[in-house]
Amino acid sequence: MSVELLSRIQFAFTIAFHYIYPPLSIGLGIALVIMEGLFIKTKNPIYQQITKFWVRIFALTFALGVATGIVMEFEFGTNWATYSRYVGDVFGSALAAEGIFAFFLESGFLAVLVFGWDKVSSKMHFFSTIMVSLGSIMSAVWIVVANSWQQTPAGYHIVGEGINARAEITDFWQMVFNPSSVERLAHTLSGAWLSGAFLILSVSAFYLLRKKHLEFSKRSFKVGLTIAVFASLFQLFTGDRSAVGISKNQPAKLAAFEAHYDSNSTADLYLFGWVNEKDQKVNFGVAIPKFLSFLVHGDFNTPVRGLNSFSRDEIPPVNFVFQTYHLMVAIGFTLIALSIIGLYYLWRGTLFDKKWLLRIFVFSVLLPQAANQLGWFSAEVGRQPWIVYNLLKTSDALSKAVTANQVIFSLILFTLIYCLLFILFIYLLNEKIQHGPSETDLQPTEYEKQKMIFHK
Amino acid sequence: MSFNFDLNSIWFVLIGVLLTGYAILDGFDLGVGALHLFMKGDTNRRILINSIGPVWDGNEVWLVTGGGALFAAFPHVYATVFSGFYTAFMILLFVLIFRAVAIEFRSKQPAQWWRTAWDTAFSFSSILIAFLMGVAIGNIITGIPVGSDKEFTGSFLGMINLFTIMVGITTVSLFMMHGAIYLMMKTEGEVQTIVRKWTNNTIIFFVICYLSTTMATLIYFPQMVQPFKTHPWLFTLALLNMLAIANIPREIHLGKDFKAFLSSYASIAALLSLFAIGLYPNIIQSTTDPAYNLTVYNASSSQQTLKIMLIIALIGVPFVLAYTVSIYWIFRGKVKIDSMSY
Numbered sequence: 001m002s003v004e005l006l007s008r009i010q011f012a013f014t015i016a017f018h019y020i021y022p023p024l025s026i027g028l029g030i031a032l033v034i035m036e037g038l039f040i041k042t043k044n045p046i047y048q049q050i051t052k053f054w055v056r057i058f059a060l061t062f063a064l065g066v067a068t069g070i071v072m073e074f075e076f077g078t079n080w081a082t083y084s085r086y087v088g089d090v091f092g093s094a095l096a097a098e099g100i101f102a103f104f105l106e107s108g109f110l111a112v113l114v115f116g117w118d119k120v121s122s123k124m125h126f127f128s129t130i131m132v133s134l135g136s137i138m139s140a141v142w143i144v145v146a147n148s149w150q151q152t153p154a155g156y157h158i159v160g161e162g163i164n165a166r167a168e169i170t171d172f173w174q175m176v177f178n179p180s181s182v183e184r185l186a187h188t189l190s191g192a193w194l195s196g197a198f199l200i201l202s203v204s205a206f207y208l209l210r211k212k213h214l215e216f217s218k219r220s221f222k223v224g225l226t227i228a229v230f231a232s233l234f235q236l237f238t239g240d241r242s243a244v245g246i247s248k249n250q251p252a253k254l255a256a257f258e259a260h261y262d263s264n265s266t267a268d269l270y271l272f273g274w275v276n277e278k279d280q281k282v283n284f285g286v287a288i289p290k291f292l293s294f295l296v297h298g299d300f301n302t303p304v305r306g307l308n309s310f311s312r313d314e315i316p317p318v319n320f321v322f323q324t325y326h327l328m329v330a331i332g333f334t335l336i337a338l339s340i341i342g343l344y345y346l347w348r349g350t351l352f353d354k355k356w357l358l359r360i361f362v363f364s365v366l367l368p369q370a371a372n373q374l375g376w377f378s379a380e381v382g383r384q385p386w387i388v389y390n391l392l393k394t395s396d397a398l399s400k401a402v403t404a405n406q407v408i409f410s411l412i413l414f415t416l417i418y419c420l421l422f423i424l425f426i427y428l429l430n431e432k433i434q435h436g437p438s439e440t441d442l443q444p445t446e447y448e449k450q451k452m453i454f455h456k
Numbered sequence: 457m458s459f460n461f462d463l464n465s466i467w468f469v470l471i472g473v474l475l476t477g478y479a480i481l482d483g484f485d486l487g488v489g490a491l492h493l494f495m496k497g498d499t500n501r502r503i504l505i506n507s508i509g510p511v512w513d514g515n516e517v518w519l520v521t522g523g524g525a526l527f528a529a530f531p532h533v534y535a536t537v538f539s540g541f542y543t544a545f546m547i548l549l550f551v552l553i554f555r556a557v558a559i560e561f562r563s564k565q566p567a568q569w570w571r572t573a574w575d576t577a578f579s580f581s582s583i584l585i586a587f588l589m590g591v592a593i594g595n596i597i598t599g600i601p602v603g604s605d606k607e608f609t610g611s612f613l614g615m616i617n618l619f620t621i622m623v624g625i626t627t628v629s630l631f632m633m634h635g636a637i638y639l640m641m642k643t644e645g646e647v648q649t650i651v652r653k654w655t656n657n658t659i660i661f662f663v664i665c666y667l668s669t670t671m672a673t674l675i676y677f678p679q680m681v682q683p684f685k686t687h688p689w690l691f692t693l694a695l696l697n698m699l700a701i702a703n704i705p706r707e708i709h710l711g712k713d714f715k716a717f718l719s720s721y722a723s724i725a726a727l728l729s730l731f732a733i734g735l736y737p738n739i740i741q742s743t744t745d746p747a748y749n750l751t752v753y754n755a756s757s758s759q760q761t762l763k764i765m766l767i768i769a770l771i772g773v774p775f776v777l778a779y780t781v782s783i784y785w786i787f788r789g790k791v792k793i794d795s796m797s798y
Contacts, residue, residue, distance in 0.1 A: 088531020
């Protein structure tokens with residue numbers, strides 16, 4: 001296999017594995033702020049118990065996110081040196097901002113969040129929770145800004161020619177607010193909130209079915225469901241905005257999502273299908289006629305630019321992104337449905353007796369995870385053959401000093417260590433879930449006890 | 457050498473500061489790991505691991521930020537070094553993750569064989585991380601084959617020679633000393649008595665390594681000391697370095713563990729400063745042709761980017777320092793094992 005293919009496999013593998021964890025941290029981060037906020041407001045110890053339990057899960061996802069995140073940062077340089085030289089100047093400021101405003105914020109306050117219960121006051125602890133949550137959102141901001149710049153470059157000019165060409169920044173804010181960053185950030189964040197929310201729903205539903213920790217589970221469930229309802233609907237909105245944005249900025253990608261070949265015809269919106277790339281047809285497809293035209297232009301009869309208007313070597317693998325994209329959309333609607341059904345029965349007051357629904361919720365944790373992965377595959381494969389859209393091709397972005405054997409070696413290393421890491425994650429997650437919330441977490445923390453004695 | 461207060465040189469210094477911050481912070485927790493197997497008894501070993509429990513994860517963030525800043529400020533250096541040192545860096549990543557796994561797994565099962573296995577994994581990966589970083593620094597001192605297109609043209613095995621191995625071992629010894637002093641501060645009773653003995657031994661080990669590596673550098677890589685010939689006042693830094701190292705046993709003798717730790721801080725910082733001064737204005741020296749050296753000027757991002765990044769750093773760094781210090785303040789004092797412990 002070529003260095004290019006191996007490097008792409010390695011990057012896809014390591015980023016997909018990494019992306020299991022940050023969305024959980026971001027989603028749980030928001031949930032923790034709500035839970036501990038409720039504790040501060042109501043002084044009800046059950047919310048302290050809830051917060052303490054979910055902090056333990058959060059710490060686990062965070063640790064795995066850091067461990068696999070270091071790999072990502074190294075890999076730009078190790079496998080994609082030419083790309084690094086090309087984009088270094090543009091990403092420079094975004095990365096600096098991420099390091100200073102996100103990483104340090106998260107990692108610093110994380111120690112207080114996890115280990116500091118007895119060392120600081122509950123208000124100070126709440127502040128740390130907010131800072132950690134903010135830090136995790138900030139790191140999403142800067143990473144998505146950098147990634148969006150690759151999709152829709154702005155605020156730069158090209159210096160040098162041929163192999164020495166590279167992008168240099170001309171306007172920082174244009175780079176930050178490039179045409180796709182806001183909508184893609186919103187889409188990414190609500191995807192992350194969903195994965196956190198559904199983890200909470202899943203674990204709570206599991207306890208409810210087992211008739212364990214009932215008070216804890218009902219309240220956790222309500223927090224999770226609140227986030228899920230909001231985030232799943234918001235996701236529909238941001239998804240639509242993103243698709244319209246893609247139709248303007250990356251028409252080849254949108255055309256591939258819907259397997260739309262002919263620029264002169266109106267475009268249908270497929271629910272599912274299987275693309276025959278040779279004959280440029282969709283087999284077994286069910287579509288809403290002309291609906292893509294309507295979504296993009298607000299008019300059913302305006303044609304949408306199709307794949308045939310691009311040169312053959314400048315379109316992505318069509319069926320692959322068609323499938324990943326449609327699966328993601330289908331899961332998105334499933335999540336909306338689940339959230340609304342949950343909300344309906346909660347309103348009716350019978351939610352916690354509906355065994356069939358709770359069973360679905362236990363397994364629902366996999367859905368947002370899958371949707372996040374599929375969405376990113378659509379976005380990144382849909383951009384091919386470009387690594388930086390219309391500027392630099394993936395095949396030109398490799399490290400010149402690296403051989404295929406070296407990448408095979410590292411790929412084996414990563415496979416081994418990530419298997420081990422995944423076993424560790426599942427083992428520890430299971431252990432924490434089996435252990436459940438602990439009774440001592442209902443007691444005031446040492447720090448608060450001291451304060452009470454002092455006041456007497 | 458003359459130091460210019462331009463953006464490129466400022467960023468050279470700032471990345472030096474970040475990597476020094478990393479060496480100082482992760483240095484002690486790697487050192488604790490390197491010494492781990494010398495400690496006997498399960499509870500004692502748990503005390504060692506929990507002494508770094510709340511901070512080791514955060515310490516690694518300095519590496520992430522240092523790497524990110526290098527990517528941002530000197531993309532060519534980042535690209536050349538990371539792709540050139542491919543195999544070494546992949547092994548480094550593997551061990552970094554493996555060490556984290558070992559820390560998490562170790563205390564999860566009570567069985568003796570389980571804990572011994574993960575203890576061994578934790579300790580050897582800590583040593584290997586320190587060693588590989590030392591070897592990388594060794595290669596920066598010796599220079600590496602870089603062509604006119606700024607690309608590395610050597611091989612993995614070419615990076616390993618007697619000198620780079622010496623720097624690797626010196627790094628291990630430095631972190632061991634640093635870790636032992638940290639442990640002295642964080643432990644009490646029986647464990648502290650054991651650690652106190654280690655401290656003396658690690659200081660001796662480090663001084664031997666340090667002197668031999670320094671001599672080898674003076675003899676074989678005289679270009680590293682050129683700046684000191686042209687600017688004799690820089691010798692004060694070398695003197696400070698010596699004083700900081702000498703001050704460590706003095707403070708320990710006086711029972712001032714924290715001051716000993718600060719001295720250890722200072723000696724790491726001084727050591728890396730001497731290294732950086734010897735290098736400047738080069739970052740990577742090409743053994744193929746000095747004309748292909750990557751310098752702070754020909755390998756950097758544009759002035760615009762360096763300026764924006766400096767503004768970001770000036771806004772952010774005071775906050776980072778303030779809360780890093782407060783977090784170490786919150787977690788001051790001796791280690792206690794509780795329900796959240798490893």
